[in-house]
Every structure is written in structure tokens, then in C-alpha cells.
Amino acid sequence: MAKTKSIFICQSCGSNSPKWIGKCPVCNEWNTYVEEIVQKPKPFSGSFVKTKSSPKVLSEISLSSAERIHTGINELDRILGGGMVPGSLILLGGEPGIGKSTLALQLALESDKHKILYVSGEESEQQIKLRADRIGNTNGNCYILCETNLENIFSQLALVLPEIVIIDSIQTIHTDKIESSPGSVSQVRESASQLLAYAKESAVPVILIGHITKDGSLAGPKVLEHIVDTVLYFEGDRNHLYRILRAYKNRFGSTSELGLFEMSNKGLSEITNPSEMLISHFDENLSGVCIASTIDGIRPFLIESQALVSSAVYGTPQRSSTGFDLRRLNMLLAVLEKRAGFKLASKDVFLNIAGGIKVADPAIDLAVISAILSSNLDVPVSKKKCFSAEVGLSGEIRPVSRIEQRIIEAEKLGFEKMYLSKYNLKGLNIKNLKIKIVPLEKIEDLVRQLFH
Ligand code: TYD
Ligand code: MG
Numbered sequence: 001m002a003k004t005k006s007i008f009i010c011q012s013c014g015s016n017s018p019k020w021i022g023k024c025p026v027c028n029e030w031n032t033y034v035e036e037i038v039q040k041p042k043p044f045s046g047s048f049v050k051t052k053s054s055p056k057v058l059s060e061i062s063l064s065s066a067e068r069i070h071t072g073i074n075e076l077d078r079i080l081g082g083g084m085v086p087g088s089l090i091l092l093g094g095e096p097g098i099g100k101s102t103l104a105l106q107l108a109l110e111s112d113k114h115k116i117l118y119v120s121g122e123e124s125e126q127q128i129k130l131r132a133d134r135i136g137n138t139n140g141n142c143y144i145l146c147e148t149n150l151e152n153i154f155s156q157l158a159l160v161l162p163e164i165v166i167i168d169s170i171q172t173i174h175t176d177k178i179e180s181s182p183g184s185v186s187q188v189r190e191s192a193s194q195l196l197a198y199a200k201e202s203a204v205p206v207i208l209i210g211h212i213t214k215d216g217s218l219a220g221p222k223v224l225e226h227i228v229d230t231v232l233y234f235e236g237d238r239n240h241l242y243r244i245l246r247a248y249k250n251r252f253g254s255t256s257e258l259g260l261f262e263m264s265n266k267g268l269s270e271i272t273n274p275s276e277m278l279i280s281h282f283d284e285n286l287s288g289v290c291i292a293s294t295i296d297g298i299r300p301f302l303i304e305s306q307a308l309v310s311s312a313v314y315g316t317p318q319r320s321s322t323g324f325d326l327r328r329l330n331m332l333l334a335v336l337e338k339r340a341g342f343k344l345a346s347k348d349v350f351l352n353i354a355g356g357i358k359v360a361d362p363a364i365d366l367a368v369i370s371a372i373l374s375s376n377l378d379v380p381v382s383k384k385k386c387f388s389a390e391v392g393l394s395g396e397i398r399p400v401s402r403i404e405q406r407i408i409e410a411e412k413l414g415f416e417k418m419y420l421s422k423y424n425l426k427g428l429n430i431k432n433l434k435i436k437i438v439p440l441e442k443i444e445d446l447v448r449q450l451f452h
Pocket of ligand 2: 100102122
């Protein structure tokens with residue numbers, strides 16, 4: 001009998017090694033190497049589609065077969081580029097408890113025009129029924145299958161002939177063709193490629209749910225990213241209400257779209273006006289609160305940054321930030337010390353971006369700085385003012401992209417003044433705007449404008 005060969009595979013990124021290694025040299029994760037038996041790969045047939053195909057001139061290809069399937073959840077349709085493409089394989093990833101199963105079940109219950117098969121390897125029929133009752137939607141065309149064996153799933157698929165398939169989750173599914181345990185890289189890859197072949201052959205879109213785990217006990221969705229057509233990630237803080245659904249890869253649409261959802265006791269609801277939700281509605285002006293007009297992907301929204309500056313009790317002042325890069329905060333504080341006489345060494349600084357949202361847009365810098373100065377001086381900044389600019393190392397206020405969109409969003413929400421970089425004014429027609437534009441060149445200008 002031939003000796004079985006085994007190798008060690010990183011459960012996070014899929015890289016392999018003949019020996020066990022503590023830290024993966026590719027993705028830098030610790031303790032993610034697991035021994036797996038190597039199977040001889042089957043010869044690749046050259047195509048996932050079994051029918052023989054011949055080359056065609058691009059202009060002769062008709063689009064009728066590529067009509068999109070609407071999911072009934074507008075935010076999801078938009079992120080997918082206008083609905084699901086038949087035969088596409090979609091990966092929905094996210095941390096446990098973020099709401100992946102809820103979103104998938106909502107999708108299954110929402111679109112009663114389509115026959116849907118929801119395969120769950122994690123929950124029992126009763127649990128799914130309870131969840132469906134909670135969401136409060138019924139769909140006579142939604143079939144539930146609690147199964148983890150891929151071969152059994154395929155035989156059910158042949159009987160039910162659904163129009164959309166949901167697999168919750170790919171890490172619980174196992175195929176008899178591979179010996180390694182469910183959740184391992186080889187199982188996940190093999191199951192996903194069989195499902196891909198099914199999707200391409202039957203033109204049925206398949207949604208795979210994939211967990212992200214930090215300890216590497218399950219193969220991460222990263223190992224599947226190159227197989228699937230679309231990768232969606234569900235982000236957000238589990239303890240906050242808001243969830244962001246983002247497209248990381250999309251063969252049939254843009255990746256700059258993002259959708260916002262709110263977790264309620266009746267499942268997820270779409271947020272169509274994010275700015276209104278993310279700004280607190282205190283009538284009183286509080287010090288240390290400033291609003292930034294930011295853009296994530298292609299979507300503008302207004303976000304509140306809150307700062308608390310207090311005298312440092314201990315020798316080393318504390319710096320803490322939620323939703324904003326701590327290194328960037330330290331840099332902004334150093335700029336403030338140099339340019340605005342802010343005594344860095346004697347102050348504790350706490351920064352929080354409201355709503356549990358992480359902001360990577362540099363346009364939030366100006367609002368962060370204003371919030372810190374406002375808290376430091378204990379002088380509130382009017383809630384009718386809004387900020388949008390990047391701050392450079394020498395204290396210059398730098399222009400940001402798509403300023404018109406940011407201004408329009410702020411104007412729509414009733415802001416009266418907007419602070420931005422002088423260099424953003426080029427080509428901008430501010431005469432027709434109701435909102436007053438205040439151009440700034442340096443931090444000193446900001447301090448003069450706000451606090452003198
Ligand atoms: P779930 O969708 O199971 O997350 P995942 O599949 O990503 O692991 O559940 C998400 C959380 O949402 C869970 O902790 C319970 C909560 N939840 C609500 O708050 N309201 C609801 O209506 C539902 C169905 C779940
Ligand atoms: Mg789940």
C-alpha cells in the first residue's frame with residue numbers, strides 16, 4: 001500500500017509546509033498550521049462547464065442569459081452590482097455572531113419569486129424556524145435542509161431544483177472525496193470547488209457563508225477568495241447596532257459599494273440615510289464633538305468624532321482611540337503640539353468615532369483635530385458645522401477627493417458651515433450653495449476660525 005503523505009497547511013491563508021511551523025511566514029498568524037493528508041489532485045478537465053464550448057465573437061454573445069436575480073434586499077442588490085448573476089458563487093464572510101445567517105435567511109424569506117434552498121450545517125430546523133419567526137417573514141418557496149454532507153446536498157439539489165442556494169456555512173460542509181476533517185483547508189476548498197462546478201453548470205447562484213476565526217481552528221474565507229466570483233464581508237462591532245456589508249471582490253460589479261444595516265430584534269434592517277443615524281441628536285452643543293463628512297467607497301456619510309482631553313494623572317499620558325488609527329491620532333497630536341500650542345505631554349486623549357464604525361478616510365482628520373481642540377478648551381463647536389480635510393505633518397490642511405459629494409451630503413442634512421482645504425476650492429462653484437464654505441490653509445486658520 002502506498003504510504004499516505006501529509007503536509008501542514010495554514011488554516012488562515014492556505015500556504016503549506018512539510019514541517020509544522022508556529023508562525024505562518026505568509027500571513028503572520030500564529031498556531032494555524034494543521035496536518036492534512038495530501039490527496040492526488042484529479043486531472044483538471046479544463047473547464048468547470050461540462051458542455052463543449054466553442055469560441056464566439058464578443059459582439060455575438062447575448063446577455064439575456066445573464067439577467068440578474070433580485071434578492072429583495074435593496075442594499076444587497078446594490079453591492080452585488082444590481083442583483084445576483086446566475087451561476088455566480090458568492091462568499092459572505094464575517095466574524096461569528098455578526099449576522100451572516102440572519103442576512104441569508106432574510107434573503108431566503110424576502111424573495112418569494114424564487115425557489116430557495118437554505119442548507120444549514122450549524123442550526124437545526126427548529127432553530128431556523130425560530131429565527132424566521134423572529135424576522136417575521138414567510139416565504140412558501142423557501143426550503144430548509146439541515147445537512148453537512150456535500151453528496152447528500154447534491155442529491156437534494158437535484159430533487160428540489162432551487163433557483164438560489166445558500167450554504168451556511170462552508171466550514172461545516174464535508175465531502176466524502178477527502179479524508180481530512182470538516183473545516184480544514186482541503187475540505188473547504190474541495191467542497192467550494194464542487195459547489196462552483198454546480199453553480200456554473202446549473203446557472204444557479206450559490207451563496208457560501210464563511211466564518212472568520214482568529215485562532216485558526218477553521219479555515220478562513222481567505223482560502224476561498226480566488227475561487228468565488230464575489231466576496232462580501234460583513235463588518236461592524238457585535239456590540240453596536242450597525243453592520244457594514246462590503247464587497248471586496250466582485251466580478252460583476254464595483255467593489256466600492258457598501259451597504260449599511262442595523263440589527264434589531266426583528267433581524268437586519270437596511271439603513272438608507274446613514275448620516276442621520278450616525279449623528280447624535282442632542283440639542284445642546286457639547287465640547288469635544290465634531291462632525292466630519294467622509295466617504296467610504298462611493299458613499300458619503302457624516303460621522304461624529306468625539307474627543308475627551310483631560311489632565312494626565314500619571315507620568316505617561318494615555319492615548320486611546322476607537323474607530324480611528326491610533327498612530328494617526330498620535331501624529332495629529334504631535335502636529336497640534338507644534339502648531340496650536342497643545343501640551344501633548346500633560347494631557348490624556350481619548351477619541352471615539354460614534355456608531356462603532358471604523359473610518360479610514362483621511363478627510364476625518366480635520367474633525368478629529370477640531371474635536372480635540374474643542375475638548376481641550378472646553379468650548380463647544382456648533383452642531384451646524386461640518387469638517388472635511390486631511391491634515392499634513394506640517395499642519396497644512398490638505399484637499400480631499402470628491403468634495404462636491406461631501407458638500408451636497410452636508411447641505412442635505414442642514415449643516416450651515418463646512419470647513420475644508422483652500423486647495424479644494426479649485427473648480428468648485430460655491431455660489432449656488434446654501435451651505436457656507438470656509439476654506440483653510442493651515443491649522444492656525446482653524447484655531448482662529450473656531451475659537452477666537
Ligand atoms: P447570526 O446571524 O447567527 O450571526 P452569524 O451567522 O454571523 O454567526 O446572529 C447574529 C446575532 O444577531 C445574534 O447574536 C443574535 C442577534 N439577532 C438579533 O439581535 N435580532 C434578530 O432578529 C436576530 C435573528 C438575531
Ligand atoms: Mg450563523
